[in-house]
Amino acid sequence: MADEEAGSAERMEICSELPQTPQRLASWWDQQVDFYTAFLHHLAQLVPEIYFAEMDPDLEKQEESVQMSIFTPLEWYLFGEDPDICLEKLKHSGAFQLCGKVFKSGETTYSCRDCAIDPTCVLCMDCFQNSVHKNHRYKMHTSTGGGFCDCGDIEAWKTGPFCVNHEPGRAGTIKENSRCPLNEEVIAQARKIFPSVIKYIVEMTIWEEEKELPPELQIRKKNERYYCVLFNDEHHSYDHVIYSLQRALDCELTEAQLHTTAIDREGRRAVKAGGYAACQEAKEDIKSHSENVSQHPLHVEVLHSEIMAHQKFALRLGSWMNKIMSYSSDFRQIFCQACLREEPGSENPCLISRLMLWDAKLYKGARKIIHELIFSSFFMEMEYKKLFAMEFVKYYKQLQKEYISDDHDRSISITALSVQMFTVPTLARHLIEEQNVISVITETLLEVLPEYLDRNNKFNFQGYSQDKLGRVYAVICDLKYILISKPTIWTERLRMQFLEGFRSFLKILTCMQGMEEIRRQVGQHIEVDPDWEAAIAIQMQLKNILLMFQEWCACDEELLLVAYKECHKAVMRCSTSFMSSSKTVVQFCGHSLETKSYRVSEDLVSIHLPLSRTLAGLHVRLSRLGAISRLHEFVSFEDFQVEVLVEYPLRCLVLVAQVVAEMWRRNGLSLISQVFYYQDVKCREEMYDKDIIMLQIGASLMDPNKFLLLVLQRYELAEAFNKTVSTKDQDLIKQYNTLIEEMLQVLIYIVGERYVPGVGNVTKEEVTMREIIHLLCIEPMPHSAIAKNLPENENNETGLENVINKVATFKKPGVSGHGVYELKDESLKDFNVYFYHYSKTQHSKAEHMQKKRRKQENKDEALPPPPPPEFCPAFSKVINLLNCDIMMYILRTVFERAIDTDSNLWTEGMLQMAFHILALGLLEEKQQLQKAPEEEVTFDFYHKASRLGSSAMNIHILLEKLKGIPQLEGQKDMITWLLQMFDTVKRLREKSCLIVATTSGLESIKNDEITHDKEKAERKRKAEAARLHRQKIMAQMSALQKNFIETHKLMYDNTSEMPGKEDSIMEEER
């Protein structure tokens, strides 16, 4: 305190030199040639005076004098008349269109789920209450601070962009009449003043000297007063700072607490005033008291008192500027122009960019004011927002890198402004077209991620820092913002730049493809569970980004095909090690396959395959667009190599099976968690689901027998399906049984799961409906439980509300608890007990529930698959898996073992799955026979299943036998259903004779024979047209498949002549 008073004599002396009124000062400025010099001179005299008492300021007095001696004169100078009158007029001029209210941390914001372009578009409470959206479906959030109200931004809302208060024209009729556009003189003055104001703000904000002011401000006799200034960081605890201060300054607890609170709030604070040496000493003391083995010392600086004063005032001037700009769009534009002007002949970036680039070096309080300045100027004027965004992207890489090594929260980093720009559709498009922003973001990622690369150039996050990686996620998030609204108009340039960005993005995926490989631990348990969270977290972050990239690619055929080609190339580049490994031959039933001698249980395997999965996604979209037949124009048959594409996803599914079979139990919990997330709703769309699709792609393009041989080989089950297998090793039997179950389940999914637009003929709504149906087949659920189990899109929507009422009815809550949705009866028919998103527990719960229900309704307990939707043409060949030789062999083996009293290589679960596959085959044939004439249906499941094998028992006979086994009582109804189905198909096959028989016996129809004939003819014509269309597509697909097979003939066939010991079971061929 003593120090404060010692300086006051000097202070009074200078004050007495300035007895001017605001008006007089304004007119004096008017006479000066150079306003900037005059303005600085004025500030140099006054600012150190007003902000003298830094340690213990009288804030009210401070504010009063700064108003009186600086702001009022400035305003007089600006308006040329009494600013109070002028500002009052401006206030009613209706100049606002955007609300732009900046949110404080903790403030409630509202987003309309029906109308917001994306979930980042929010309203303040006032605007929300006065908008149409309060009657829509909305969400409430708590702001982390830093965002602002989007009311009035026509690009942020599909409908209702204005609240009542911000609607143009409606802003009050009186206001409209007395509209007071700024006159020319005021505008001219603004052009003179604002550049000086912003220049001073920037100069002082980024001033680095500790002891000296810029020469223009050094007009006073320099005093010897310094401050020891302590800065906030996110590493030291509150208590640690208090402790350090108490020790270093030898002060009371309350004083130390006061300082610490202020530092936390403002970001910095003078904790001691005095001579340079004394402050320097305090600085060293604080540093040494705050340092220990695990922590850096606190950040402390010694600053000259006048520097401190000017820096403080610069921020106050920023707030003043904010206020002035809120009155007029002209003011904002003039200010923005001044910020963007580059000094002629200087290498320096424009002023606003200099502030941006300095952001990471600034303390909290300063950042907040600078960001507000940007909000109230650039972000309120669309044209300037665009220019600001361009500057932002220009320095994006550097800004992000600084943010990543900074320790402040994201909410007070300049990089957090990205969401305000990147989510504006027109702006995003512009930034892609003009600045290639997608590439800029992905390259930034590629530059910050190398520290996580291993020697194979794959990511490895072992021992990562959560905080630092969390900062990298922010960059990933920017990709999402840029992609969140798909362009409706594509220019050639946009297409080119997008593709370049996509290529760059593939580089990141390349570093992820096959990352964090693992090997099965045998003998000893793994010592330390490896880190897995980081890699999974990145997968989660990327899920919707991957989906959005795929959707953008699918905007037109050409783009999609080029993207496909690029992605395919990238997958192939990552598969070179596989292609060069040694080979082995698998043989069954006269079919053989030469394949790599890879074993999931012994070799390295990874669950991270984003490249393969992106390719699967693009393939599905190609099918959806009906452009699959053009694929070979972009990827030649020789290069396609479908068995390479299938390989890695297949390994991943085998890994899951082996984990279930407890073969990996020595690898610890980390693997269990990874497998969990692989199939969990948060990740599965871009992990598990895509792997199933890739296998469907394989099944649609490979010879079905070869495909199944590959599956058998990778599941390491060739041995288990060998007839001669006999083992007394109970553990091995258990393991085999689990693996067979897992494999059969995946085969069911490959053939039966068609609820993906592009795989089957289904819509997005149908997909969501099916998910809901299967959830509610487990039990009735409240809304929240259903939502939790559905994947969210980039807008955090599940699509639940649009369809729920079609499949379920809401049951109001009873006395206690909450209301639940119950499945409608008519939706029960869609229940599939082997729904691929069921976990093991969900599966058995649903099965139990549905059997119980059927029992209560006095029905049989069979749960056959519902008839699946038709495959899209690109996937139509998948069904050939069902009636191929190897499948028949697998089914028969399972049935035979169930009958054989000596065999324990089967389970009831396995039997059920075999029944399910059988049912799918019969259903397929039935559906085909109902659609086309008998002689055209080449799908001959019935025929194959009724043929005799070497054991002299066909599947039909085996079923009859199984029905007689008392232990299989539980399966009886299903067997009966299957036998009936056999009959139905048989009858349909014999339909031609039947039709003759029935028509002659029916006389009642004769009455309206003529109309009937007409209808019949029309139906026949339509059926014929449909048939021709189908035939054409099928021919195309056959050609495609044939081509792939022929190209790889060598790989498929060069071993088929080789006699193997399995020749004994070549029954199917004859």
Ligand SMILES: [Zn+2]
């Ligand atoms: Zn608002």
Ligand SMILES: [Zn+2]
């Ligand atoms: Zn509003």
Ligand SMILES: [Zn+2]
């Ligand atoms: Zn709305």
